Amino acid sequence: MSDPAVSPSKPVPEWRQYLRFAWNAFSQSVEGGWKFYVWMTLLTAIFLVGANAWALQVRDGMAVTAMSDHVSWGLYIANFTFLVGLAAGGVMMVIPAYLYHDEKMHDIVIIGELLAIAAIIMSIMFVVCDLGRPDRFWHMMPGLGKFNFPVSMLTWDVIVLNGYLLINVHICGYLLYKRFRSQPPVAKMYVPAVFLSIVWAISIHTVTAFLYCGLGGRPFWNTALLAPRFLASAFVSGPAFIIVAIQIIRWQTGRMFGEGAIRTLVAIIRITILISLLMVASEVFVEFYTGGSHTGAAKYLYFGLHGHNELVPWIWTALAFTITAVILFMQPKVNRRPLILNTACLLAFVGLWIEKGMGMIIPAFVPSTLHEIVEYRPSLTEWKITAGIWALGFMIYTLLLKVTINIHSRKLKDTSGVRTVAPDDALAMGDGSGFV
Amino acid sequence: MNDPTPASPKTSCGSGCSCASAPNDEGNSTRRSVIKGLGATLGVAAYAKALAPLTELTKETSMDEFLQKHYKELSKEEIATVIARLTRETKEKYGADVTISDPKPQEGVKFGYALNLSICNGCRKCAEACHLENNHDRASHQSYIRVFEMSKGSMDFEKGNVHYDHPVPQPDKYYMPVQCQQCEHPPCVDVCPVEATWKENDGIVVVDYNWCIGCRYCEAACPYHARRFNWQKPQIPAAEVNPDQGYLSNRIRPQGVMEKCTFCLHRTRNGRLPACLEACPTGARVFGDLNDPNSEVRYVLENKRVFVLKEELGLKPQFFYFFDE
Secondary structure (H helix, E strand, C coil): CCCCCCCCCCCCCHHHHHHHHHHHHHHHHCCCCHHHHHHHHHHHHHHHHHHHHHHHHHHHCHHHCCCCCCCCCCHHHHHHHHHHHHHHHCHHHHHHHHHCCCHHHHHHCHHHHHHHHHHHHHHHHHHHHHCCCHHHHHHHCCCCCCCCCCCCHHHHHHHHHHHHHHHHHHHHHHHHHHHHCCCCCCHHHHHHHHHHHHHHHHHHHHHHHHHHHCCCCCCCCCCCCHHHHHHHHHHHHHHHHHHHHHHHHHHHHCCCCCHHHHHHHHHHHHHHHHHHHHHHHHHHHHHHHHCCHHHHHHHHHHCCECCECCCHHHHHHHHHHHHHHHHHHHCHHHHCCHHHHHHHHHHHHHHHHHHHCHHHHHHHHCCCCCCCCCCCCCCHHHHHHHHHHHHHHHHHHHHHHHHHHHHHCCCCCCCCCCCCCCCHHHHHCCCCCCCC | CCCCCCCCCCCCCCCCCCCCCCHHHHHHHHHHHHHHHHHHHHHHHHHHHHHHHHHHHHHHCCHHHHHCCCHHHCCHHHHHHHHHHHHHHHHHHHCCCCEEECCCCCCCCCEEEEEECCCCCCCCHHHHHHHHHCCCCCCCCCCCCEEEEEECCCCCHHHCECCCCCCCCCCCEEEEEECCCCCCCCHHHHHCCCCCEEECCCCCEEECCCCCCCCCHHHHHCCCCCEEECCCCCCCCHHHCCCEEECCCCCCCCCCCEEECCCCHHHHCCCCCCHHHHHCCCCCEEEEECCCCCCHHHHHHHHCEEECCCHHHCCCCCEEEEECC
């Protein structure tokens, strides 16, 4: 990649500098010690199992899933919904950092923005895996195909998800690039994008909720509470994931950072998890107190219906996990004892994954619109593809974090071309250098 | 992040950045390069193997099909080419000689369907006729019509049963066949992200089977369970394939796309009656032009006690139920 044209005397166009940065970042991100290779090989193996399952699904048809004309969406759409929330949840670092000028959060906000990138890529992959004809994907591209905008909420989702991905790629890419070049970032190049990303994060989960709650034929989804409920739970699962991620990075880099940020995130979760639970309780009350045949889905979910109770263990596990997490988060010692903190985060994360996935998508189809009961239990193919996409997401997040750490620790920096020498403190402002 | 020795020398990436290897590291670096090259090769091989099933698809989907435009954008000549290709492919894949037509809506006609619940006896001949007429997959016994055995005194589907298996009619029951209601405001059309489904001028909601991406959002949106997905390639013995096919109706659907009742438009647009009506032994089904004041369906609407399913949803079905007495 060394380019003879690059010389100190000749200014190199910015876009070529950026490409060089991207190449450097990529080629160094795949370098590492044996632990790194073991981790990445493991993830690659899981991903390949998923890729193979998907290839077979495309060849043999969606009949290899457990979905049917009665339960026409399943594990893929469940994961998609949860992951859009995870992506939106990263904004709970951005808001304290940029709206409340929390310096400690500001320093490491990029951990949340990178999570948004990985989570959005995963959510898009789950939608693609749910398509019966992925070869016709181009039909959805504006200009090329037919884009049913603004009537179809799915087209809104395509726009907001891709937009959110681009915004976050720009913010992270720009800040890392500037630090790679040893230049202080220019505020007007990224701060407007940061504020846009805050609004946009809310929009991705709102639009995703509108996909479901706008359908009059599915009473279980047809509630105005769905979007707020999605947001509240996203603001639990996002921060919970980030709290654990910060500790793993600390452990791997051997550097202590982010204690203040973790406290802020815990404070956020203490509120959002209660709001989330309150909304679940509110929904449950309306469903069961009102009664009637519209309660069928809720009855099926929580207690089983006419001897069919496939989802009952799922939802009670979710509730048990979430309520235990609430109790743990409310303990003052959650801030001193990592074991309690991490247990709480894990329980909340898994609990919400169930509640917003299997517990949110499937009951809308059982009983069906004509009150037939056909149950759904994900097939092995669906589990393989799901595991594969999660593995790919972890790979992406690992590589992104690795590049970021290398650039911030100055292990990876631009050593050619015209150099703007800036003291490291100057670079520390606003570019998330606090954790190295 | 998983690098336990961040300070250890690295292989040069040749870019002149500070990650370049130390000068005395040559041998080590070569060995590493070999191992990495091997790893990369194995990796590529594994990816190729994992995704190999996709290559078998090229036999199923021709380049012409891949690049085919939306139905509404095809010219007369283009549609003729497409139909010729589909006819040829049906011969190749199913061994059947078929004629695929593309009948257009008749000017000023708006189809409506009415069903007499007083005389329907639940024999399910309509569902069977649909299965045969519309070239449904044989193994799954697919049909666009589901017949519910309902308890007298209740219109609640929760008390209905679609899997009844005894002589009909039972004295304390009545029977309610449900198929696409051809809504005036079809939610399935609204939600489709690629406009692969739309309402034609004669009121029939159709699907372009060659444009649908198979996201199944329409299936989630339909309150009448009227839509079906091709979970796999439909299987029909050559002798059983109905050769009288319509491009937007009963031609054999590809794997992975949506389908639905089209009021048998390949028949009804040519002055014939839907297959389900012809099969009905009781005369419970009435089909016709809602715009024609002398049609039988108009007589029913004006003189019988008529209702539509789930009227409260405001979708204005063009499928009506009525009672005689």
